[in-house]
Amino acid sequence: MGVAETLYDVLGVLQEASHSEIKAAFHKLARQSHPDKQNSLRQTTANLDFKRIQLAWETLGTAEKRQEYDDNLQQEELQERSRTHGAIDIAMDEVEEALDEETNETMLVYDCRCGEEVFLPVKQATGSLLVDCEGCCFVYRINYDE
Ligand SMILES: [Zn+2]
Known part of the structure; x- marks a missing residue:
């Protein structure tokens, strides 16, 4: 298994993305996946996607939470590296x-x-x-x- 999906992956942005880039990505995805806009067959999947997108935005859209999330991501990555090297x-x-x-x-x-x-x-x-x-x-x- 590779690296787990990050909240940045969910929104399809780079980890270095600016706040406005993240915001734009969120709005675009939210529009695309909003459950109201889907037909009933796709609604369950759309609902799940929509929740993931919202959760990602809640964290990455708040400077403090994003910082905390980034710190955790970095620690995880370094832990992985220190296990190997x-x-x-x-x-x-x-x-x-x-x-x-x-x-x-x-x-x-x-x-x-x-x-x-x-x-x-x-x-x-x-x-x-x-x-x-x-x-x-x-x-x-x-x-x-x-
Ligand atoms: Zn050095």
Whole structure:
């Protein structure tokens, strides 16, 4: 089995799609699959499609929910990669706080072996988080409990 269908697949948009692109895709699909517009033979399938499309829009159409969904998607993808290739553990004393100039947020920074800097959120919650380096293929696991 391949990668499970994402909410982006449901709406037929790319994960990088802008809010207005997602909105347009939703409106188009909603029009096409609205149960009222189908004949009775197709109505059950149309109903199911319509519900899936609506659910996808509820999540992807709300910035906060979309962010949360994206984070989860990324963690799933990194978990998959770390199962195959392994992940390198980072301890809290190996990172430094720094300002991310793009977002103006304080982040934790780890110097990857390839020379790139890996940015990690300053997370208050306990547990661990997987991140990947943009400069190479390493996957890191930071353990916030330690
Ligand atoms: Zn790297």
